[in-house]
Amino acid sequence: MSDNDQEVVVEEIEMEEPQVEETEESVEVAEGEIDTGLTKALDTYRKLIESNELTEVEQSALEKRIKEIESREIIERDQAHEAQEIPVEKNKISIGPPTLTRFEKARIMGARALQLSLGAPPFIAIPETARTSLDIAMEELDKKVIPIIIRRVLPNGDFQNIPIDYFQ
Template identity: 75%
Template sequence: MIRLYNVLKDSRYLSDAAEETELLEAPENDKETELLEAPENDKDGEPEENAGLNKAIDTYRKLIEKKDGAEGLSEKEQEALENRIKEIETREVVEKVEVHEPVEIPCEKNKITIGPPTLTRFEKARIMGARALQLSLGAPPFIPIPKTARISLDISMEELEQRVIPITIRRVLPNGDFQNIPIDYFQK
């Protein structure tokens, strides 16, 4: 390893780059650096409270005025625009999102509350694929093997139709709440 390093050092791959190049120093208080820095303060020297909201309102106003074209806004339209902007300004700004702990929604009396009452095509495909893999790896079937079955997928399809696979489907809501549904709760 050391020999390889010495060989590469002698060639140009690992030459001392610091000796060959000169370092550039950053200019101090240059006009260009002042222009690149983002203004954090407004005219009074205090940070602007709702800079994002003000920018959004200005953009909204420009879009509405541009939509009407060269004609401009009538007094009614201008008044409606100002009322809409006041409504937007009075909205509550959510700054902190509370953490939601996922909760299980119970299956009461075979009632499915999340999603359709039948298996979706994606759930069917996932169940049949997983069960076919199990069967092909030597798992015992839950039904007598039909004479028409040629591959493990045929057996898993028949097991799914008879609802004998001991599987539970978990359906999840966007907020994290979920429902565990046994396969025999689904309609055929």
């Protein structure tokens, strides 16, 4: 057996490490890391206070800030929020701009052009200037005859379903 063969065997053995399941101890370590970061920040504030570069007013303000930080409740996980629909009243769009964004327009025109190219009937008379299905889709969007609803979603999951004819 040559030296190269032995190296290959060693590499294969190293790759076959057992997978470690997450235990309560590893979770506690993660929580300890958060506390370590907090203590480091507080130590930095304390070092600033100990240095003679700050006035008494600034030192008292920093001490007050340290007490405020220590008294804060650390939130590790936000409580679950159930997504709710925000009702739409006529001409009142509460999420986003009152007009279609360029991304919404592109998505609508692309989807509609695909439908038209696959044989869907157009909602308008085909204009003489239309050369492609995209031209027809743009004309349909301008006339707001496409039966589509835009869903705008907030970061917390709340959403608003807006019919296309509500946009300006």
